[in-house]
Amino acid sequence: MSIGVVVFPGSNCDRDVQWATQGCLGLSTRYLWHESRDLSGLDAVVLPGGFSYGDYLRCGAIARFAPVLESLVDFVDQGGRVLGICNGFQVLTEMGLLPGVLTRNRGLHFLCQTVDLTVASSRTSWFRGFDKGDVLTLPIAHGEGRYQCSEETLRRLEDEDSIALRYSQNPNGSVADIAGVTNSAGNVLGLMPHPERACDPLLGGIDGQIILKALLG
Amino acid sequence: MTHFKARVLVSLRPSVLDPAGEAAKAAANRLGVEGVKQLRIGKCIELELEASDELEARSRLEFLADRLLANPVIEDWTLEILSGSSI
Numbered sequence: 604m605s606i607g608v609v610v611f612p613g614s615n616c617d618r619d620v621q622w623a624t625q626g627c628l629g630l631s632t633r634y635l636w637h638e639s640r641d642l643s644g645l646d647a648v649v650l651p652g653g654f655s656y657g658d659y660l661r662c663g664a665i666a667r668f669a670p671v672l673e674s675l676v677d678f679v680d681q682g683g684r685v686l687g688i689c690n691g692f693q694v695l696t697e698m699g700l701l702p703g704v705l706t707r708n709r710g711l712h713f714l715c716q717t718v719d720l721t722v723a724s725s726r727t728s729w730f731r732g733f734d735k736g737d738v739l740t741l742p743i744a745h746g747e748g749r750y751q752c753s754e755e756t757l758r759r760l761e762d763e764d765s766i767a768l769r770y771s772q773n774p775n776g777s778v779a780d781i782a783g784v785t786n787s788a789g790n791v792l793g794l795m796p797h798p799e800r801a802c803d804p805l806l807g808g809i810d811g812q813i814i815l816k817a818l819l820g
Numbered sequence: 821m822t823h824f825k826a827r828v829l830v831s832l833r834p835s836v837l838d839p840a841g842e843a844a845k846a847a848a849n850r851l852g853v854e855g856v857k858q859l860r861i862g863k864c865i866e867l868e869l870e871a872s873d874e875l876e877a878r879s880r881l882e883f884l885a886d887r888l889l890a891n892p893v894i895e896d897w898t899l900e901i902l903s904g905s906s907i
Contacts, residue, residue: 661891697891704893711839751836751894776837 604819607635607645609675609691611666616652616688616799623799624649624815637669647684647818648675650691652744652797662705662747663693672698684818685791686729689745692783692793701784701793702760703752705745709776713746717807719771720782720796726764727789729817738771739810741796743782748795750777750784763787768794821870824877825902830890831862865889874904 606624610617617634625632635641635648637655642648655666666672672694679685679700687695695701708714719740722733733739752760757779760766768783775795783794798811832838838860845859867884871877881899890897 660889664888664891696893704891706836706894707839709837709839711843749837753893776839 604646605631605633605644606818607633607642607648609635609637609648609650609671611637611653611655611669613655613657614651614653614690616797619797620649620651620688620799623802623811624818627802628812628815630815630819635671637666637671640670640674642671642674642678642683645678645683646820647686648678649818650685650687650694651799652689652691655690655694658690661697662690663695663697666694667697676700679786679791682788682790686814686818687791687793688797688799689748689795692795693747695791695793700791701786702756703750703784705747705795706749706751707747708745708749708774713744714748714774715742715744716774717742718774718796720768721771723766723769724764724785727767727785727792728820729767729785729792729814731817732813739768739813740801740808741798741810742800743774743796745775745795748777749775750781750795752778760784767792768796821872821907822874822877822904823868823870823907824874824904826867826869826877826881827900827902828865828867828881828885828889828897829862829900830865830885830895830897832860833894833896836894862895863889870907874901877901877904
């Protein structure tokens with residue numbers, strides 16, 4: 604059982620994720636350079652936070668064409684678990700693996716704070732042990748985290764119970780307070796908050812552990 | 821082959837909030853420019869490409885605009901072919 608963490612030029616949370624999964628949780632983890640196509644032996648892949656390819660054009664717009672992500676599409680089709688955190692979430696929406704898009708925060712400021720999040724769905728196994736309505740506390744750090752989608756997409760997300768996390772107090776103007784969504788199959792989760800920064804009590808909380816543990820079932 | 825110059829204008833769809841545009845509009849008022857009712861910020865992408873004819877150039881640029889330069893979830897785009905010269 605092993606986790607891969609994609610490293611794009613401009614990723615800056617890749618090591619934090621590895622520190623959390625391998626260091627705090629003891630889960631076998633290896634880095635995946637963006638030019639690699641080899642996902643062999645992996646059960647889960649994390650797209651970490653940062654500014655992939657400088658976030659030129661739009662956040663995640665260039666990263667979408669990385670060779671490693673071509674392999675990721677097959678990986679997802681075969682049921683592999685994929686977690687996109689912050690910039691990783693932006694990349695997943697640009698790829699079309701998750702619906703919607705992340706846009707500039709309503710207040711324009713980069714937001715770096717700890718927020719309360721409500722678990723909005725218990726359909727998938729990403730939040731095992733948490734029921735719908737339970738609250739998680741995780742850090743956010745983003746300038747472009749305002750989730751946007753068409754009304755039709757929002758209805759579909761609600762109908763298929765794919766809204767995973769909602770902000771208890773919306774910090775960035777996301778539609779329907781959305782902080783994280785899953786795909787229909789449930790094996791892909793994208794979220795703006797950073798679970799890897801909440802895995803050690805010394806750092807103020809361990810609510811992130813639940814999500815990272817779920818990478819390996 | 822013909823050398824084409826083109827421009828793709830990418831704008832936010834009308835339903836999408838543009839906080840940067842709102843901030844610029846507020847600054848326009850502070851500058852003392854009156855009457856600015858709407859200000860929305862988009863992107864202008866200038867391109868040059870070679871293609872056999874304008875139809876071919878247009879089809880490639882439309883694909884590019886739709887798949888890379890704009891995200892259709894939040895953005896609209898228009899394509900202008902500015903000039904074409906034989907090479």
